[in-house]
Amino acid sequence: MSTSTVSTSLPVASLGTPRIGPRRELKFALESFWSGASDENALIETGVGLRAANWARQKKLGVSVIPSNDFSFYDQVLDTSVMVGAIPDIYGWNGGPVPLETYFAMARGAPDKAHEPACGHAHHGHETGHGVPALEMTKWFDTNYHYMVPELARDQKFMLASRKPIEEYEEAKALGYQTRPVLLGPVTFLKLAKSKDAGFNPLTLLDRLLPVYIEVLRELAYRGAEWVQIDEPCLVLDLDIVAQQALHYAYVEIARAVPQLKLMLATYFGSLGGNCETARALPVAGLHLDLVRAPEQIDGLADFPGDRVLSLGIIDGRNIWRADLGRILDRLEPVIAKLGNDRVQIAPSCSLLHVPIDLALETGLNPEVRSWLAFSVQKLEELATLGTALASGRSVVEASLTASDRAAAARKSSPRIHDARVAARVAGITEPMRFRASIFAERATVQRARFNLPPFPTTTIGSFPQTADIRNARAAHTRGALTDEAYKLYLQNQTARTVRWQENIGLDVLVHGEFERNDMVQYFGEQLAGFAFTTHGWVQSYGSRYVRPPILFGDVSRPKPMTVEWWQYAQSLTKKPVKAMLTGPVTILNWSFVRDDIPRSRACQQLALAIRDEVVDLEAAGAGMIQIDEAALREGLPLRKSEWRAYLEWAVDAFRLCSSGVRDETQIHTHMCYSEFNDIIGAIGAMDADVISIETSRSKMELLDAFRDYRYPNEIGPGVYDIHSPRVPEIGEMTSLLKLARERLADAQIWINPDCGLKTRKWEEVRPALANMVAAARELRASV
Numbered sequence: 001m002s003t004s005t006v007s008t009s010l011p012v013a014s015l016g017t018p019r020i021g022p023r024r025e026l027k028f029a030l031e032s033f034w035s036g037a038s039d040e041n042a043l044i045e046t047g048v049g050l051r052a053a054n055w056a057r058q059k060k061l062g063v064s065v066i067p068s069n070d071f072s073f074y075d076q077v078l079d080t081s082v083m084v085g086a087i088p089d090i091y092g093w094n095g096g097p098v099p100l101e102t103y104f105a106m107a108r109g110a111p112d113k114a115h116e117p118a119c120g121h122a123h124h125g126h127e128t129g130h131g132v133p134a135l136e137m138t139k140w141f142d143t144n145y146h147y148m149v150p151e152l153a154r155d156q157k158f159m160l161a162s163r164k165p166i167e168e169y170e171e172a173k174a175l176g177y178q179t180r181p182v183l184l185g186p187v188t189f190l191k192l193a194k195s196k197d198a199g200f201n202p203l204t205l206l207d208r209l210l211p212v213y214i215e216v217l218r219e220l221a222y223r224g225a226e227w228v229q230i231d232e233p234c235l236v237l238d239l240d241i242v243a244q245q246a247l248h249y250a251y252v253e254i255a256r257a258v259p260q261l262k263l264m265l266a267t268y269f270g271s272l273g274g275n276c277e278t279a280r281a282l283p284v285a286g287l288h289l290d291l292v293r294a295p296e297q298i299d300g301l302a303d304f305p306g307d308r309v310l311s312l313g314i315i316d317g318r319n320i321w322r323a324d325l326g327r328i329l330d331r332l333e334p335v336i337a338k339l340g341n342d343r344v345q346i347a348p349s350c351s352l353l354h355v356p357i358d359l360a361l362e363t364g365l366n367p368e369v370r371s372w373l374a375f376s377v378q379k380l381e382e383l384a385t386l387g388t389a390l391a392s393g394r395s396v397v398e399a400s401l402t403a404s405d406r407a408a409a410a411r412k413s414s415p416r417i418h419d420a421r422v423a424a425r426v427a428g429i430t431e432p433m434r435f436r437a438s439i440f441a442e443r444a445t446v447q448r449a450r451f452n453l454p455p456f457p458t459t460t461i462g463s464f465p466q467t468a469d470i471r472n473a474r475a476a477h478t479r480g481a482l483t484d485e486a487y488k489l490y491l492q493n494q495t496a497r498t499v500r501w502q503e504n505i506g507l508d509v510l511v512h513g514e515f516e517r518n519d520m521v522q523y524f525g526e527q528l529a530g531f532a533f534t535t536h537g538w539v540q541s542y543g544s545r546y547v548r549p550p551i552l553f554g555d556v557s558r559p560k561p562m563t564v565e566w567w568q569y570a571q572s573l574t575k576k577p578v579k580a581m582l583t584g585p586v587t588i589l590n591w592s593f594v595r596d597d598i599p600r601s602r603a604c605q606q607l608a609l610a611i612r613d614e615v616v617d618l619e620a621a622g623a624g625m626i627q628i629d630e631a632a633l634r635e636g637l638p639l640r641k642s643e644w645r646a647y648l649e650w651a652v653d654a655f656r657l658c659s660s661g662v663r664d665e666t667q668i669h670t671h672m673c674y675s676e677f678n679d680i681i682g683a684i685g686a687m688d689a690d691v692i693s694i695e696t697s698r699s700k701m702e703l704l705d706a707f708r709d710y711r712y713p714n715e716i717g718p719g720v721y722d723i724h725s726p727r728v729p730e731i732g733e734m735t736s737l738l739k740l741a742r743e744r745l746a747d748a749q750i751w752i753n754p755d756c757g758l759k760t761r762k763w764e765e766v767r768p769a770l771a772n773m774v775a776a777a778r779e780l781r782a783s784v
């Protein structure tokens with residue numbers, strides 16, 4: 001910005017920044033600490049270094065409102081539980097400072113301590129086996145970030161147990177940064193919490209919780225904090241009057257107790273909607289709104305009552321696209337002119353936790369694609385440009401604005417994105433393409449005659465253990481240390497062994513094992529036109545687990561078959577049917593960064609056509625059973641109930657489109673590992689898969705009630721083996737689960753399978769578990 005006059009800027013605020021480090025420093029420090037290779041001090045030092053680097057980076061990029069306490073060793077919701085002393089008894093906390101050991105026990109579970117009986121109940125991705133289980137984990141709103149669910153009791157007591165927000169504020173201050181500490185708000189915290197006490201609503205604990213928040217806020221104010229950011233994303237959900245009143249009550253109490261402190265109340269991931277009046281009435285000094293997800297909220301801003309500071313979330317914190325800065329300015333200038341510069345700050349729509357750190361590291365990306373992207377560093381640069389343009393006029397940052405204009409124009413017209421053949425195919429979708437030739441009852445008759453399976457057929461969900469050996473071979477192949485041929489031969493051996501083994505133990509429907517797949521979405525993305533991949537674009541999924549979501553940037557098509565060869569190879573080894581394995585369009589979409597220039601529904605339709613091509617090719621190659629996994633269909637549900645229907649309509653439509661191009665005698669399977677079907681059972685029915693396998697082992701088959709009540713007619717494989725736990729289930733456990741299944745379904749409907757794929761398990765666990773599963777099937781057959 002070469003200008004002789006000093007340019008001013010509107011305040012640029014950051015709501016939170018990625019904590020993992022540009023080179024995944026946090027992951028490596030955590031794993032080293034957990035394995036015992038390094039000590040607590042080393043981990044703490046890594047944290048100190050990452051925070052210092054984050055503050056410095058944001059400052060350098062022109063951020064004027066810099067956050068603190070957005071860092072976490074594991075999860076900010078867990079940090080909040082620990083801050084308020086909500087530590088369930090089983091973790092053996094004595095009331096003093098919370099040791100890291102306790103913190104990580106809540107995060108990941110811990111080996112058996114003498115006082116604690118074996119539990120055996122493991123949670124999502126957490127394997128505690130025996131010992132103290134981790135807290136439950138679930139998705140943070142509609143992101144792919146997972147938080148540790150606070151567990152509160154009816155007689156819950158709260159106390160200030162961790163001074164992390166205060167310590168990190170002081171730490172920044174010592175380095176010369178006046179920060180705006182971030183806290184998860186008390187109402188959202190309680191709304192996210194669960195209780196083991198039946199019928200107990202954690203929100204009723206608000207009165208007891210507030211004093212701890214007030215203590216923290218007072219101390220922050222005392223130490224010099226002028227502003228605190230307090231996140232209440234529950235304001236974008238459907239809230240009942242009780243929750244709305246709780247919000248009002250909480251912030252009135254806080255304002256009364258800490259009048260000297262200014263609160264920036266942050267909402268994100270959607271619009272305030274019906275909570276708008278509630279939010280407007282809260283006695284806070286500032287309000288942050290997500291104007292990316294809910295741009296229409298701009299319209300109500302100009303007449304926003306009072307002198308509250310408005311934080312305008314205008315740069316997308318959930319996606320990786322470069323912004324069209326000129327367009328943003330067109331929308332903002334009139335609003336800000338009315339509000340006045342001193343009432344406004346600009347910000348990303350939400351914390352930048354959900355995007356990768358720095359595009360500059362992506363030297364391998366296609367340069368054209370790269371020119372359309374912005375990661376967290378680039379997003380803050382964009383905000384700095386906007387801030388200057390809004391305060392000092394566009395001409396001061398003309399070069400940056402022109403570059404943005406050019407990138408936006410180039411993206412609109414690039415042939416890399418827009419493929420006329422794809423457009424023509426989408427336009428040519430006809431009604432019959434969404435329907436199988438015959439109804440399920442007729443298909444089932446021909447399929448039964450074709451496959452001649454025993455009653456209660458046994459199968460698995462697709463993947464077999466991805467051992468270290470396999471990952472090493474893949475890494476060697478990527479490095480170039482293993483030739484294509486050698487790698488293929490290696491994978492063929494793995495596949496052949498697995499096919500033989502399945503045959504030997506007597507499974508009825510086999511799979512090839514998915515050894516060639518790095519990931520169920522990436523594997524397909526890499527073979528489809530329209531996707532790009534990063535090398536450092538990591539985003540935290542939970543704890544030390546990060547993902548690199550594929551970038552869906554353009555029209556999708558399938559240049560050539562993706563899985564046919566592997567299926568053919570596996571089928572050539574056996575006379576038993578080998579089920580082909582695909583990932584469905586909705587799941588590919590939901591686990592990728594998706595283009596923002598067309599509706600998600602349209603991108604999903606393109607994906608559906610590409611998967612349909614694969615389904616048709618598999619059938620032509622002789623595959624009689626084809627499974628299309630939709631593991632992420634449920635998690636794509638919008639935050640607001642009123643938007644569910646539209647989503648489910650296009651999601652189901654995509655599934656039908658990809659699966660309906662086959663003859664009656666071809667059996668379409670799908671798989672979904674959820675724990676709830678009640679509210680989407682109509683959509684599941686409309687998908688009309690011949691067989692669906694689901695996760696039921698931990699819910700004692702109660703989940704099947706929804707299928708029974710709906711009179712779901714197609715076949716179902718309720719999981720009888722909890723693959724999240726290393727425990728090997730006994731034959732008796734599985735037969736009793738099957739007994740429960742038979743109380744809810746007709747025998748002819750029932751398949752027998754594990755809850756999900758076996759890729760995270762060890763062969764020592766899988767071998768006896770599946771042998772027991774086959775034995776359970778045999779017992780059952782003999783008894784009916």
Ligand code: GLN
Binds near residue numbers: 462629673758
């Ligand atoms: N076919 C996949 C597997 O077996 C399904 C994984 C999933 O549902 N998450 O691994």
Ligand code: ZN
Binds near residue numbers: 671755
């Ligand atoms: Zn699954």
